[in-house]
Amino acid sequence: MIFTIILSLIILSPAVLSAPVAAALDVKSLASISRTNLQTLASRLPQRCSVSNISVPLEGQAGLAVPAGQTVSTIAVGRGVQNYTCTSGAYVSAGALANLFDVSCLFSMSSGFVDPQTVSGILPKMAFSSLSFPDAGRLPVAIHHQFVTTPGSATPGAISPEFATTADKVVVSKVAAAADPTDSAVNVPWLQLAAVEGQGTLSKSVFRLNTFNGQPPSSCTEEGEQLSVQYASMYWFTS
Ligand SMILES: *[C@@H]1O[C@H](CO)[C@@H](O)[C@H](O)[C@H]1NC(C)=O
Numbered sequence: 658m659i660f661t662i663i664l665s666l667i668i669l670s671p672a673v674l675s676a677p678v679a680a681a682l683d684v685k686s687l688a689s690i691s692r693t694n695l696q697t698l699a700s701r702l703p704q705r706c707s708v709s710n711i712s713v714p715l716e717g718q719a720g721l722a723v724p725a726g727q728t729v730s731t732i733a734v735g736r737g738v739q740n741y742t743c744t745s746g747a748y749v750s751a752g753a754l755a756n757l758f759d760v761s762c763l764f765s766m767s768s769g770f771v772d773p774q775t776v777s778g779i780l781p782k783m784a785f786s787s788l789s790f791p792d793a794g795r796l797p798v799a800i801h802h803q804f805v806t807t808p809g810s811a812t813p814g815a816i817s818p819e820f821a822t823t824a825d826k827v828v829v830s831k832v833a834a835a836a837d838p839t840d841s842a843v844n845v846p847w848l849q850l851a852a853v854e855g856q857g858t859l860s861k862s863v864f865r866l867n868t869f870n871g872q873p874p875s876s877c878t879e880e881g882e883q884l885s886v887q888y889a890s891m892y893w894f895t896s
């Protein structure tokens with residue numbers, strides 16, 4: 658009898674130990690968010706939360722501002738590559754490719770408990786360590802970020818950033834850039850991008866914030882060499 662009880666305890670224990678993993682997602686403290694793997698966190702978030710009352714955490718970056726009347730529509734964490742071509746001894750930007758994962762509900766659910774600016778600051782680091790582009794793990798890609806031929810441009814080879822869902826897209830142009838406040842030699846600049854007229858209605862503005870990695874080495878020697886540098890960042894969409 659005692660032997661049977663001990664045996665069943667041994668057999669049951671893995672299930673007992675794994676039970677807390679299935680507990681409700683706790684997003685009400687920074688510690689609980691940061692100790693959860695990004696894939697686990699993002700895969701267990703509900704979708705379609707309103708984030709229109711959350712402010713874009715621009716952290717006073719000079720030149721970056723949300724245009725009057727626009728509110729946040731989607732908050733995503735992006736994981737991808739920044740591309741460069743070696744041109745006259747320096748790596749020149751040649752577009753980017755990234756998967757964006759919708760984390761809007763993390764912001765609405767943690768609102769009032771954890772500062773959105775702090776959450777925005779940790780997610781790219783979490784995404785960088787948990788995923789490697791182009792692998793999306795088991796997360797649905799909400800928005801694909803790529804570059805397309807600049808609409809209406811007379812300059813051969815001109816490309817522009819595009820953000821696309823299955824239903825809509827937006828092609829954008831740069832309004833302003835600000836050096837990353839943590840380490841501008843390693844992390845790509847923060848950006849404010851504006852929708853190009855007639856090129857989709859996904860959003861009116863896109864802000865690339867809290868960048869992590871993506872900068873190329875400071876010089877290159879092989880003319881025409883192409884380089885892809887892994888990066889992660891936050892993308893805040895406003896409409
Ligand atoms: C960027 O480089 C990747 C390979 O790392 C390539 O698949 C992609 O097409 C490139 N994108 C652009 C816009 O150059």
Ligand SMILES: *[C@@H]1O[C@H](CO)[C@@H](O)[C@H](O)[C@H]1NC(C)=O
Nearest residue numbers: 707710711712765766768769
């Ligand atoms: C935004 O609204 C949600 C509910 O709609 C609320 O839970 C949250 O606290 C609000 N956040 C802010 C920053 O006002």
